[in-house]
Every structure is written in C-alpha cells, then in structure tokens.
Amino acid sequence: MTGRVVVAGASMGGLRAAEQLRAAGWTGTITVVGDEPHMPYNRPPLSKEVLAGKAPFESLAFTPKAAAADVDWRLGTRVAAARLAERTVALDDGSEISYDGLVVATGMRPRRLRCPGPLAGRHTVRTIDDAQGLREELTRTGARVVVVGAGFIGCEVAATAVALGVTEVTVVDPLPLPMVGPLGDLLARALLKRHEERGVRFALGTGVAGFEGEDRVTGVVLSDGTVLPADVVVESVGSVANTEWLAGNGLDLTDGVLTDEQLRVGGRPEVVAVGDVARFPNARYDGASRRVEHWSI
Numbered sequence: 001m002t003g004r005v006v007v008a009g010a011s012m013g014g015l016r017a018a019e020q021l022r023a024a025g026w027t028g029t030i031t032v033v034g035d036e037p038h039m040p041y042n043r044p045p046l047s048k049e050v051l052a053g054k055a056p057f058e059s060l061a062f063t064p065k066a067a068a069a070d071v072d073w074r075l076g077t078r079v080a081a082a083r084l085a086e087r088t089v090a091l092d093d094g095s096e097i098s099y100d101g102l103v104v105a106t107g108m109r110p111r112r113l114r115c116p117g118p119l120a121g122r123h124t125v126r127t128i129d130d131a132q133g134l135r136e137e138l139t140r141t142g143a144r145v146v147v148v149g150a151g152f153i154g155c156e157v158a159a160t161a162v163a164l165g166v167t168e169v170t171v172v173d174p175l176p177l178p179m180v181g182p183l184g185d186l187l188a189r190a191l192l193k194r195h196e197e198r199g200v201r202f203a204l205g206t207g208v209a210g211f212e213g214e215d216r217v218t219g220v221v222l223s224d225g226t227v228l229p230a231d232v233v234v235e236s237v238g239s240v241a242n243t244e245w246l247a248g249n250g251l252d253l254t255d256g257v258l259t260d261e262q263l264r265v266g267g268r269p270e271v272v273a274v275g276d277v278a279r280f281p282n283a284r285y286d287g288a289s290r291r292v293e294h295w296s297i
C-alpha cells in the first residue's frame, strides 16, 4: 500500500491510530502532526504524580510499538486548516500536506473562565508543561490556592496540593457537592468528608464573578461578593474540543466532531476521528452520539 495518512494530534489517540494502521497492514507513510513539542505521553498522572513531583516525563511517555517506529513525527507544529474535498491539511509553518487518509485526534483543551481580572497566576492542567508550571507555584512557601471546579481534575489537584503541604486550598463550585454528577449524592458526600478531613476547604453552591489583582491574581470574587485571597488559581471547569481547524468543511462540530458508528467523519471513508474529540453513537450508553473523555488500554 502506498500513499500517506496524516494524523492530526500527537497524543494517546494519535499514537494508537498510527500503531493500529501498521497492525492492519498499512505500509504507506504515516505523518503525525502535534502542536506540543513532546512525544505522546499519559495525561492521568498530570494532576496526581506529576503535580506531586513523583513522575518525570520519561515515566509518562508512551513507547511506540516497533511496527510504528518509522512514523514521521512533526512535533511543535499545529494543523491550521483542512480542506477535506482536496484531501489536504495546512500546517502553521506554512506547509501543506496531501493525504489519502486523515485521522482527527486533536483532543480537548481546558475551558477558561470568562471573568474580569488578570490572567497571571491562573492555571489549567492539560499538558505536562501546565502541570510542571503549576507545581512550581504550589511549592512556593505560603501559596494560597483556589481551585475553581469540583470535578475529577479539580478534586485531584486540591488533594495533591494539600499533600504537598499547601495549607490554604479552597475548592469552589456552583453545585452543592463535589463530583456529584458522576458519583451521585451518597458518594459525593463521602468524598467531601474525606477531602475536608485532609484539609481541603470548600465553597459550594457559588460561582466565580471575577478575579482581584493588578498584574497578577490576588483573590477570587465569588458570586455572593465574598473574596477568597489567592496566589494561585486553578481553573478546572471542563474542556473544549480542538476542532477549529476543521471549520469550513460542512461538518457537525457542535461538540467535538460527529462521526458514524465506525468513527467516519462527514460520510467520508478516508477521514476518521478518534479519542476525546470524536462524538460517536455509543451503544454502551443509549446509542446517542457523545464524546468520552476517558481511555482504556
């Protein structure tokens, strides 16, 4: 088989797609384009072991299977646009690549709070660079931390921060309990108790109205007017799919990229989407099309 498959996104989904192409007998070129400068790595430890300083990059990096050793990696490069009708993608370095097959594996990025106030001191956790940058700030003596969002990542960051010795960690969320959506009332109450016993504080049932500070954040203003002093803020309020580069191709990009049950995009047999960005009919639930932001080996 000759020709080229372009994989957009050099993370778990992109790597596994490249490996699977080789396993299925594709002998043509595989070019993986990723905007991060790193080879694919495992993200779950970012909010846990990496933040705790227990996992260097080498321990997170996936080792590509031998069959995929000849993959052409273009790292630190963003796919800026795609023209599906012409089977080309444009990269942010000005080059263009033609393909015979395209894999959409551009995943998610953190949603940001659109509140007034300075940006410096406000963090998100999606990449290894994010986690290492946040760790540097958390390990400064006397940092007061406010985590906005009591979901999985927010609660993990709060727990890791107190384990690191940060004495003032407050989690803010408009819902009455942490992780109440995925866990339900009973488990969420138990989780709240466990976190509080370890020193995490909670401001629940309230949102964030803005941030105080001139050049850098000094406090978080809650919807009821209360101000929580903060040197470091972590925003963990969900994620947004990286699909802008696919605009203009007539695709449904409402929440990720809509695929059919075989992950084909826009009815085109040569374009598929994988990983967090793919919104596919999922028989495991109700058959409705949805994205899944989890992975299994």
Ligand SMILES: Cc1cc2nc3c(=O)[nH]c(=O)nc-3n(C[C@H](O)[C@H](O)[C@H](O)COP(=O)(O)OP(=O)(O)OC[C@H]3O[C@@H](n4cnc5c(N)ncnc54)[C@H](O)[C@@H]3O)c2cc1C
Binding pocket: 008, 009, 010, 011, 012, 013, 014, 033, 034, 035, 036, 042, 043, 044, 045, 046, 047, 077, 078, 079, 080, 105, 106, 107, 108, 109, 125, 126, 127, 153, 242, 245, 274, 275, 276, 277, 292, 293, 294, 295, 296
């Ligand atoms: C802190 C954290 C903790 C997590 N914990 C768990 C857990 O405990 N269990 C679990 O199952 N899952 C967890 N997840 C989710 C899991 O990491 C994701 O499901 C997985 O990373 C999805 O892989 P992906 O390849 O689809 O997307 P991503 O990992 O998001 O990778 C997409 C890649 O594409 C790049 N990209 C985006 N746009 C472009 C573009 N235009 N051009 C080129 N490259 C681009 C991105 O920078 C990124 O490198 C966690 C995620 C995070 C962030």
